[in-house]
Amino acid sequence: MYKAPRGTADILPQEQGYWKYIEEKATALCHLYGYQLLTTPIFEDSQLFARTIAGGTDLVDKEMYIFEDRSGQELALRAEGTAPVCRAYIEHGLFNLPQPVKLYYIGPAFRYERPQAGRYRQHQQFGFEAIGAADPALDAEVIEMTQQFLFSLGLSGFSIQLNSIGCNLCQPKYIEALKRHYSNYIARLCPDCKVRLLRNPLRLLDCKKGPCQQVADTAPKITDYLCPECQAHFQSVQRYLKTLDIPFQLNYRLVRGLDYYTRTVFEVEPQKERAQSALGGGGRYDNLIERLGGKPTPAVGFATGIERLILNLKREKVNVPSLPKPVAFIAYLGDEAKIEAVRLASKLRQAGIAVIKATDDKSLKGQMRQANSLGVNYAIIMGEREVKTQSVVLRDMISNAQKTVPLTEIVGVLKQEQKST
Ligand code: HAM
Numbered sequence: 001m002y003k004a005p006r007g008t009a010d011i012l013p014q015e016q017g018y019w020k021y022i023e024e025k026a027t028a029l030c031h032l033y034g035y036q037l038l039t040t041p042i043f044e045d046s047q048l049f050a051r052t053i054a055g056g057t058d059l060v061d062k063e064m065y066i067f068e069d070r071s072g073q074e075l076a077l078r079a080e081g082t083a084p085v086c087r088a089y090i091e092h093g094l095f096n097l098p099q100p101v102k103l104y105y106i107g108p109a110f111r112y113e114r115p116q117a118g119r120y121r122q123h124q125q126f127g128f129e130a131i132g133a134a135d136p137a138l139d140a141e142v143i144e145m146t147q148q149f150l151f152s153l154g155l156s157g158f159s160i161q162l163n164s165i166g167c168n169l170c171q172p173k174y175i176e177a178l179k180r181h182y183s184n185y186i187a188r189l190c191p192d193c194k195v196r197l198l199r200n201p202l203r204l205l206d207c208k209k210g211p212c213q214q215v216a217d218t219a220p221k222i223t224d225y226l227c228p229e230c231q232a233h234f235q236s237v238q239r240y241l242k243t244l245d246i247p248f249q250l251n252y253r254l255v256r257g258l259d260y261y262t263r264t265v266f267e268v269e270p271q272k273e274r275a276q277s278a279l280g281g282g283g284r285y286d287n288l289i290e291r292l293g294g295k296p297t298p299a300v301g302f303a304t305g306i307e308r309l310i311l312n313l314k315r316e317k318v319n320v321p322s323l324p325k326p327v328a329f330i331a332y333l334g335d336e337a338k339i340e341a342v343r344l345a346s347k348l349r350q351a352g353i354a355v356i357k358a359t360d361d362k363s364l365k366g367q368m369r370q371a372n373s374l375g376v377n378y379a380i381i382m383g384e385r386e387v388k389t390q391s392v393v394l395r396d397m398i399s400n401a402q403k404t405v406p407l408t409e410i411v412g413v414l415k416q417e418q419k420s421t
Pocket of ligand 1: 129258280282304305
């Protein structure tokens with residue numbers, strides 16, 4: 001027996017309503033804020049991710065799906081959406097357009113993680129990126145957009161965590177201070193943090209293990225090390241957020257799992273959840289485009305995982321609209337009626353009325369059972385008598401009331417019924 005690979009999931013029809021709901025809200029939001037859809041390939045040159053997300057992060061060191069194609073080129077399944085968007089921005093000369101260029105995407109991302117609730121090896125990311133502006137008001141707008149998106153879905157149980165991790169000038173000084181602090185406690189650190197101390201000290205602040213958290217509690221704060229420009233930017237972002245009445249919590253330990261961020265970083269935490277399951281995250285990445293060979297170009301963005309949004313919609317008991325279902329089920333008895341049923345199904349569909357026609361010459365009882373389980377509003381029943389009189393029996397599946405309708409009138413009657421329901 002084959003099963004879906006570990007950490008992946010089939011999305012069954014009964015779940016699709018959530019997906020459609022979220023994708024429609026995402027598209028409406030992006031339209032409202034002036035973002036345009038960009039679709040990038042599912043695989044890229046593996047170096048695109050290695051250079052931008054950078055070594056020393058779990059994502060690059062342990063989680064990428066890397067493979068060689070038949071020509072020997074090393075490719076990686078898309079691990080996240082920001083680096084591909086930046087690659088496309090450079091490749092297609094989008095820097096020639098008025099800046100910032102605002103782009104959004106919805107598509108799968110692949111990470112070889114240990115699967116658990118809300119953490120999969122394939123997940124669907126919705127993200128948006130504003131490329132080509134350094135204005136702190138844009139950081140605030142991206143955070144506002146995040147908040148408005150979650151509100152538009154009907155979610156309210158979340159908080160926005162905010163931090164600044166500085167720039168190329170001030171961050172190295174902070175990292176030195178952090179290393180000095182942690183060097184005093186090496187024996188207490190978990191094996192992962194011992195490696196982080198050497199390879200990616202900022203990530204030390206993110207460790208969830210008790211003894212490491214105690215060391216983090218007394219660690220120096222990045223905000224005490226920001227250069228005047230980063231400090232001013234951070235203050236400005238906060239001022240704009242206050243102007244917009246967006247509540248946020250300063251979180252000096254928030255560093256994010258990817259290495260391309262500068263200045264503003266933020267995450268959305270569900271209120272009742274374990275720390276590992278951020279609903280979404282983002283921030284500024286002013287050096288990323290340059291790292292990819294473009295001109296220095298400031299940018300800011302956000303991404304969220306659709307599966308985690310669905311978990312939270314269910315947790316917060318948000319009802320989503322159900323998907324449209326067929327209006328009627330066509331049942332038949334006898335060979336002559338079957339031919340009429342085939343003809344009628346085609347005629348109704350051409351008139352834009354969604355129907356399902358019985359197959360395999362089942363008993364009328366079996367056909368009605370099927371109509372019930374499909375949840376249709378009407379059954380159209382055709383037998384020998386209806387063939388002779390060129391009519392159908394139209395049964396209302398909710399009230400069980402039946403009436404005979406001439407074949408020539410059934411399209412009009414169903415259209416009328418459709419309007420009134
Ligand atoms: P990220 O925090 O790595 O950021 O991922 C964004 C969101 O994707 C997470 O907050 C989470 O909702 C979802 N996610 C990540 N990994 C998984 C997983 N294994 N299973 C389920 N959901 C997951 C980024 O990817 C950045 N590109 C965000 C960004 C955009 N920054 C600036 N612009």
